[in-house]
Amino acid sequence: MCLAIPGKVEEISIEGELRIGRVNFGGIVKRVCLDYVPELEVGDYTIVHVGFALSKIDEETALQTLEDFRTMGVLDAELESEDEAFTRAAAVPPSNCPDGSCSEK
């Protein structure tokens, strides 16, 4: 759960006190607070953890990292919706494997 996922800032708006971006993570779009990386503009890539941009990165790094995380199977758990989280939880017994990679023999 400490992974920060790379995404592309597609839109920026001011919501109350916060600067909020719509960030695209390889197809999944999330609302992300940009206040910790004020230099971010539309079109930039950033790494994001639990809805907060943490640093700006270049496009090549972003795309490669995204692809690697997808291969590593960690992307889905980081970006899942609430319904997906509960469905996944329902499928495992109490005690667990947060990212669903647990296949007990």
Added chain:
Amino acid sequence: MKYLTEFRNGELAKKMAREIAAVTTKPWKIMEICGGQTHSIIKNGIDQMLPAGIEMIHGPGCPVCVTPLELIDKALAIAAGPGVIFCSFGDMLRVPGTERDLFQVKGAGGDVRIVYSPLDAVELAVKNPDKQVVFFAVGFETTAPANAMCVHLAKRRGLKNFSLLVSHVLVPPAIQAILDSPGNVVQGFLLAGHVSSVMGYWQYPPLAAKYKVPMVVTGFEPLDILDGIRRAILQLEAGKYEVENAYARIVSFDGNQPAQKMLAEVFEVTDRAWRGIGVIPQSGWRLSAAYREFDAEERFQISGIRTVESPLCRAGDVLRGAIKPAQCAAFGKECTPRHPLGATMVSSEGACAAYFNYGRFLSADELASAGSTLSE
């Protein structure tokens, strides 16, 4: 190693492993702090690509794992209470407390929500003024800035129905505790990449110098981890103990300054218990005096909850690197991912769960060499 071949740079990884073998003349023990890195190392068989004598020791860097059972029980008590919306990240749902888990509390009628971001919990508080919205703030320095911003926001908006159940832990004091522990075997560290993206790595040079251990800021992909290991070994072989950055495309020395400023305002350093290890002095954050009113432990009557952990479990020894998971007598027997006794089997980022899930039981050689530990 079947997984590694799926990577775009599988061949490059093998080449890097050969480079590591070429520069290694002595056995070394290196700890990766971060649970995400542990997962990557085991899943991709990175430890098995290393020359004989290079041992990866899996550190305490899984926030789910090190959250004390007592705090899980407190979370469950709050979540089961009337008028509460209890918000958490998905990975806490099935972490067992003494009697049940959050998923079961929801099944029994508790209003448990899974949020992508703590900001979603703030929104819920705004939309549900008649409910108390509590967010379970688990995590290392990577996650803390998000929670800090949310409390800051709640205070500015005057939200009286939002609070945090805080379980934030910090990497540098954990490293220091490992280095101070009697019989420490760790000779070098891979520092966690994303923690460092927030905090930078300015905190580490004094530690590296005091204990004469090299530290390398390292990423998560197999190539990054191999590069971190290679750089640590080069330093160890040369007798150096510097802090090096092998993840410069993400991490700077200073880290994210606006985030660190917010953290310093909202949180203060406190002693914190780590599941399986015990209390490490000055190893966590709690809300500072100015934000204490948002502390769920103060808002709800839960201070009477006291929990004792299993005496069979040797998670503390695993987390300190004193034993490998399979050397614990309970591993795979009383303790499995379905029935975990301790922190390191609870989360898939935990070393015991990673070993179990990828079939890492002891080989005959390991059994022989583990004999002394097992008979203790």
